[in-house]
Amino acid sequence: MAKVLIIDDNQPTCEALAELVRNIGHEGSYALSLADGLNRALGGDFDVVFLDVRMPDGNGLDILPRLKALPMPPEVIIMTGLGDPDGAELAIRNGAWDYLQKPLSPKKILLPLTRVLKYRDNLRELTTPPPMKRCGIVGHSAAIRATMDRLAVAARGNANVLITGETGTGKELFARALHENSARADRPFVVVDCAAIPANLLESTLFGHVRGAFTGADAPRTGLVKEADGGTLFLDEVGELSPDLQKKFLRVLQEKRFRPVGAQHELTSDFRLVAATNRDLEDMSRRGEFREDLLYRLCSVAIHLPPLRERAEDIDELAQELAARISRKNGIAPKTFAPDFIDTLRAYGWPGNIRELSNTLESAIVGAYFEPELFATHLPERIRISTLKSAIADASAVTPNAAAPCPNETGNRDGLVYGFDTRPEHFPEYKDFRNDVLDAADREYFTRLMEAADWKVSRACDLSGLGKSRLYVQLRKYGIDR
Numbered sequence: 427m428a429k430v431l432i433i434d435d436n437q438p439t440c441e442a443l444a445e446l447v448r449n450i451g452h453e454g455s456y457a458l459s460l461a462d463g464l465n466r467a468l469g470g471d472f473d474v475v476f477l478d479v480r481m482p483d484g485n486g487l488d489i490l491p492r493l494k495a496l497p498m499p500p501e502v503i504i505m506t507g508l509g510d511p512d513g514a515e516l517a518i519r520n521g522a523w524d525y526l527q528k529p530l531s532p533k534k535i536l537l538p539l540t541r542v543l544k545y546r547d548n549l550r551e552l553t554t555p556p557p558m559k560r561c562g563i564v565g566h567s568a569a570i571r572a573t574m575d576r577l578a579v580a581a582r583g584n585a586n587v588l589i590t591g592e593t594g595t596g597k598e599l600f601a602r603a604l605h606e607n608s609a610r611a612d613r614p615f616v617v618v619d620c621a622a623i624p625a626n627l628l629e630s631t632l633f634g635h636v637r638g639a640f641t642g643a644d645a646p647r648t649g650l651v652k653e654a655d656g657g658t659l660f661l662d663e664v665g666e667l668s669p670d671l672q673k674k675f676l677r678v679l680q681e682k683r684f685r686p687v688g689a690q691h692e693l694t695s696d697f698r699l700v701a702a703t704n705r706d707l708e709d710m711s712r713r714g715e716f717r718e719d720l721l722y723r724l725c726s727v728a729i730h731l732p733p734l735r736e737r738a739e740d741i742d743e744l745a746q747e748l749a750a751r752i753s754r755k756n757g758i759a760p761k762t763f764a765p766d767f768i769d770t771l772r773a774y775g776w777p778g779n780i781r782e783l784s785n786t787l788e789s790a791i792v793g794a795y796f797e798p799e800l801f802a803t804h805l806p807e808r809i810r811i812s813t814l815k816s817a818i819a820d821a822s823a824v825t826p827n828a829a830a831p832c833p834n835e836t837g838n839r840d841g842l843v844y845g846f847d848t849r850p851e852h853f854p855e856y857k858d859f860r861n862d863v864l865d866a867a868d869r870e871y872f873t874r875l876m877e878a879a880d881w882k883v884s885r886a887c888d889l890s891g892l893g894k895s896r897l898y899v900q901l902r903k904y905g906i907d908r
């Protein structure tokens with residue numbers, strides 16, 4: 427019997443859903459607030475959580491990462507009354523199982539519920555898997571843990587896998603980890619970079635050729651598809667395959683047979699395919715640039731790697747681990763990070779993801795050579811400028827005059843960065859944050875005004891353009907006196 431929790435502020439909806447769950451033989455309970463729901467979920471060992479987005483005490487999507495970070499995370503089905511494609515995307519990327527739009531009917535609920543329960547059953551049936559070898563993958567954010575879980579499940583099967591993600595997110599690293607954790611681990615892992623091999627050589631590189639098949643084919647060559655026999659073929663940048671090769675490759679996937687260029691006979695190869703791309707293959711397929719039938723073959727299992735900016739909580743761990751690896755590789759003593767160095771790493775958007783982070787660390791470490799500590803000044807100018815610009819843009823969104831130095835809430839006068847506790851349980855509401863920042867800015871303004879006016883009220887009125895009574899109100903409000 428599975429345990430299902432419903433978190434929704436509408437009691438009749440909760441009761442109807444719980445009833446539905448009980449009718450199909452499972453245990454259904456509900457919570458009418460986000461806080462109560464989270465408490466129950468944290469202590470309740472649930473298989474499935476139905477989670478409403480708009481709750482009186484917050485947004486349901488905000489607790490999704492905490493649910494998915496549980497040691498035995500439940501599957502989460504998001505429910506919402508508002509059509510919000512971005513919210514749906516965010517939910518799925520944070521590990522939600524499905525996203526349902528209200529109004530809900532029993533049929534609309536039962537379909538995903540039955541599927542998710544079947545999936546949980548399958549998971550339970552599997553004997554405890556051997557611990558997943560990480561193969562160098564760093565990071566423990568909820569997004570990475572959800573990805574590792576998918577990887578572990580995929581590694582146990584033999585289905586084709588499509589790994590998507592922006593450049594530098596680790597597609598090849600994850601593909602290797604999939605292979606290393608699979609039953610094919612002691613057979614070859616063969617990489618084909620479809621973007622790096624000239625189009626006219628790709629066919630013979632993949633399928634091989636016989637001697638004399640074309641000008642320059644002085645000797646026969648075994649193709650990479652054959653080399654991957656018994657192992658895994660990793661087709662990187664699969665979106666770059668020409669229409670002709672897409673057609674040929676589809677046949678290979680269907681029949682596991684192929685003909686080397688110029689050969690009379692076909693060969694066979696038992697390989698498992700893992701493909702990767704940073705392109706949107708569905709969009710390419712809609713535009714007629716990628717065969718739909720091949721796309722469906724490729725993505726029996728789809729694994730999406732989140733960009734680094736969506737899992738910034740991994741940056742510290744990644745930076746420490748990558749820096750240690752780089753120092754070892756270059757024979758340089760390990761270096762420590764000054765606060766401004768790590769703050770800049772955290773604040774930057776990393777469009778080139780982990781590859782960019784790694785390259786940046788390498789140039790900082792090598793550049794600092796004998797210096798024991800890395801400061802922001804060791805980072806490239808473009809990164810420092812970019813983080814500074816975003817800080818200024820953020821500050822001007824909340825202060826009337828962001829160009830002027832303002833105190834942060836801890837009273838520093840270095841301006842621009844407002845220190846506050848970013849842990850989810852302490853994260854301030856926007857209204858409170860804004861009031862604090864504006865109060866701090868006002869206090870700073872009137873203190874400096876009085877200093878500049880040498881504590882003469884009429885001079886302060888001239889400088890500020892305020893009348894005496896308004897000025898006195900402010901001085902009293904902030905307790906400013908000589």
Ligand SMILES: Nc1ncnc2c1ncn2[C@@H]1O[C@H](COP(=O)(O)OP(=O)(O)OP(=O)(O)O)[C@@H](O)[C@H]1O
Pocket residue numbers: 562563564565591592593594595596597598599600662704780781784
């Ligand atoms: N989670 C991670 N932990 C440690 N290193 C990582 C991680 N993700 C990526 N890397 C490192 O970042 C670099 C880029 O990774 P990789 O080549 O796998 O990315 P990719 O997504 O295949 O990039 P591209 O699309 O440009 O081919 C590699 O050096 C890889 O080892």
